[in-house]
Amino acid sequence: MKSRNFYLIYLLIAILLVRCKGESSDTPSPNNPDLIIGHADKKPIGNSIAQPVSKAITVAGGVISHAGVEVQVPEGAIKQTTNFSLQPIENTLNPKSGNQAVRILPENIDFEKPVLVQFDIPETQRFSISGKMIAYQDKNQIWNAVPTSIVGDKLQIQTKHFSDWVLLDRYTLFVEKTNVEKGEQIRLSLQEQVLAALVPSDGVSDLPLGSYDEIGLWTKDVKISQWKIVKGPGELIPKVNSAMLMGDAIYQAPAVINKPTEVNIQVEVESLSSEISDPKVPSKKRKIGKLFLYVQLWLIPDTYVRLNVGNQMIHFDPPHHIIIMQGKITIRAGNPKGENVSLVYHGTQAGSYDGGYEAGESIFIWMQPKTGPGLPYSMINGYTRCSNFEPLYAGQSQIKFDGQQGEGSFKGPVYYTEQACGFTAQKDVELSFRGITIR
Structure with a gap:
């Protein structure tokens, strides 16, 4: 945070800059003369946080969407069939905001026509939609806001290049x-x-961004x-x-x-x-x-188990016990709706566990009530690949202990399948818990 004196120094410098720039007729005049400019900040390149989705799109055009982000490729935008992908990544412009960031590939491609990129705006944020924009990260790791349109409850931009993109708030x-x-x-x-x-270089296009x-x-x-x-x-x-x-x-x-x-x-x-x-x-x-x-x-009470699915929080009733026995750490919980979760760490030490059944790995299962005959609807953090019939496990679990209590989490995709290989449904979830440790 800047002190009041530091702010006044910025104000003086900005006024001088605006006056000097005002001598040139080529410089656009800002509508808000009190606005002070900062410096463009380099930000880290975001790590992936979920599995990507891919789709081959032909010269006739097509649409690919994932996790509230949609890309519309018009007819004639590409010269040959191209594999497009969307991958959720860390938001390095504003990590605490919870706003979406996505990597859209391929990057090194020149489109013959602009491609539309669209972000869904969650219902809880629509009262602030007029202050939102979309930005991309350039090769110098600077985030740049671009002209952004509001279409219903969505934000849209047109682009001729792909990169890492993020939803941002002016305030x-x-x-x-x-x-x-x-x-x-x-x-x-x-x-x-x-x-x-103060304004983009040409008055209408990319606007480099600093910090908050x-x-x-x-x-x-x-x-x-x-x-x-x-x-x-x-x-x-x-x-x-x-x-x-x-x-x-x-x-x-x-x-x-x-x-x-x-x-x-x-x-x-x-x-x-x-x-x-x-x-x-x-x-x-x-x-x-x-x-x-x-x-x-x-x-948060002293103990809890909760599951975040698509920004919907599901709570599970006590008792919240962390059982450590037979070389495993296990937590299980249910609720009156008939939902159950279980997380099994194949080990007894605090730390990080990747997905899987081997030592040092973990398995998460989310069981939902039956809606018809047959077994309950269960999703697990793994499935069998059809290419070689070998298992693939995803996500990561954490756990730590403090006296008689422990707390931990699982974050990653879970899958449902009705077939011998592959999966028919996927959801990104985050489980968090705190409970009494029983050995």
Whole structure:
């Protein structure tokens, strides 16, 4: 975070830069003269976090989609049948945001026509859709925002190249942690995407990006109001940030938490003059206007087992016991809906376990209720490959111990199959748990 003095230095430098640049008639004039520019930041290249999907698309065009991202290739965009792929990756522009990032391949290809890339916007984020953009990472590891259109509840861009792409927010609500324990205090902070230019070089195209910083340090055209808890218990206390705006808040958790409890916090941010390049509006610019930013917290009891599937949280009833015996660590849990989960570590030590049945590996099973005759609907972190009839296991598990308690997780894809090889359904899941250790 920058101090107030550091901010004033930036302000003075920016004013001088704007005045100097204003002497040239070729320099576009920003609509917001109070906007301060930063430096483009190099970011790491994101690691893959899930299995890719691939599809061969011919010169007639086609569509490939995965995990809320869709690529539409028009007829005549490619000269020959080409294998396209989408792979979810780490968001290195804004790791704490939870926004999607995806690697779209092949990279080294020149399209004859622009290709459409589309991101679905989750329902909980649609009140802030006017402040969202799409960006790509260039060969210098700089993220660049591109002109982005809103089409219903989706964001779209047109491109003639592929790379790593990410969904970003001009303003965002950061929180120190989303899992909160009894009596704990956590800080929330409104932050803004730092721009590395006042406007793109040609006024309409790529805009290099810096890091995120406290709201109000880089532009003063924002109003902040209505900090409140819209769901769940606890207390919220708005605070003044270093830019002298009510851009921070402290959440105080209740002293007693009997079960996993969702807490939703909302704040209103109104941008008076900031704009985003959008080729689908007549002026090619859209106002950001008023945004409703949300953050979801979970109040965590002393023990728990929960499964995140497509941003839907499934909770499992106590007792939450971690059993260590016969060379294995096992946790099992169920709920009244008839769902059951089990995670077996083939070992007795804390650490990381890859998927599999061998020593040092782990198997995760998610069993769902029957919807008809036959066996329950079970998904597991592995399947048999049809190419050589050998098993393939995915995902990774973690576990650690603290006295009489242990906690851990599994993250990765799980598969359902109705055939001798391959799989008929796949879902990306994340299990997390804390329980009493029994040896």
